[in-house]
Amino acid sequence: MPAPDLVNGELKLTGRIKTASNATFLGSIGGAVVVYKPVAGEHPLWDFPDGNLANREVAAYLVSQVFGWNIVPRTWLRDGPMGEGMVQLWQEPDPAQSAVDLVAADAVPATGWRRVLDGRDNRERMVTLIHEDSAALRRMAVFDAVVNNADRKGDHILAMPDGHRHGVDHGLTFHVEHKLRTVLWGCLGDAFSTGELEGIDRVSAQLAGDLGDTLAGLLKEEEVAALAVRCARLRSEARFPAPSGGMSPVPWPLF
Incomplete structure (x- = not known):
């Protein structure tokens, strides 16, 4: 069976x-x-331009592709039943796994987990x-x-059955001002690995192309200019940044 035409094929809701905080639908193409997520269903925000969240989701996917870590599932712009919007391939997480959790303060596992806040x-x-x-x-x-993600909630991290982790919901990204709000502060201050630095280098190089x-x-x-500056600063500091x-350095709600 041929692969469905994801750009021009009929999108059925x-x-x-x-x-979801904005209009978000499940659908099928072939x-x-x-x-x-239709642009018409985006709620206005005081600090991000109106009608631009779908573009930011696609931009986040493109940066993810250059990193080469398969963080963001395939995402693209196209027309749909409610007009132009962002479309992303659905990923079915494993309900038995949690990449982020809230536990009793005296029940934090001794190994395998990073503490974020109490x-x-x-x-x-x-x-x-x-x-x-x-x-x-870490990646x-x-x-x-x-990408200056202002909304990395726990439920925006999909724990896949094979152990891979996808990140979704990237409408609040690429702001020129510092907006990093995330539940992933557990590596704060740690030095970047060689592979992580190489990923930043790939993005920096491709921004000129x-x-x-x-x-x-x-x-x-x-x-786009601010993105290049962030890459250069992170490469120079070579460690996970601090708030x-x-x-607030974390989104609310956390999940």
């Missing part, structure tokens, strides 16, 4: 994902299951936010720092 739950019990101590989440944290040309059609000129500024 099969359901709505009601937990035999492929997809997520569809707090109290709605019953005033001490709890700790943790994430896997894994190469996959995702590098990616988030590069095909990647930069393509992003120019999706983002503002100053946003900065007066805003």
Whole structure:
């Protein structure tokens, strides 16, 4: 059976994902299951341009491709039942796995996990936010720092059955101001590995070539320039950055 034409094939809606903050639908193109976020369903934000979140999702996918780590599932722009929007191949996570978790403060595993922060739950019990101590989440944290991800919630990390981790929901990225809000602070201050530095180098190099040309059609000129500056700064510091500024360093809700 030939592969479906994901760009021009009929996009049929099969359901709505009601937990999303913007209009988000489940659909199919041929035999492929997809997520569809129409631009018309984007809620205005005070700090991001209106009608531009879909572009940022596609830009994040393109940067992910250059990193070469398969973080963001295939994502593209196309027309649909509610107009132009972002379409992304659906990924079915393993419900038995969690890459990020909230546990009792006295129950943090001794190995295999990184502590992010401590707090109290709605019953005033001490709890700790943790994430896997894994190469996959380190790479995702590098990616988030590069694209300036303002919304890396725990449920935006999909734990796949084969152990791979996908990141989704990248509409709040590429702002010119520091906006990094993430649950992946567990590696704060650690030196980047050789492979992580090489990934940043690939993005920097491609910004002067095909990647930069393509992003120019999706983002503002100053946003692409800020991306290049972030790459250069991260490469120079060569370690996971710390939170900065007066805003919360984690998104809310966390999941």
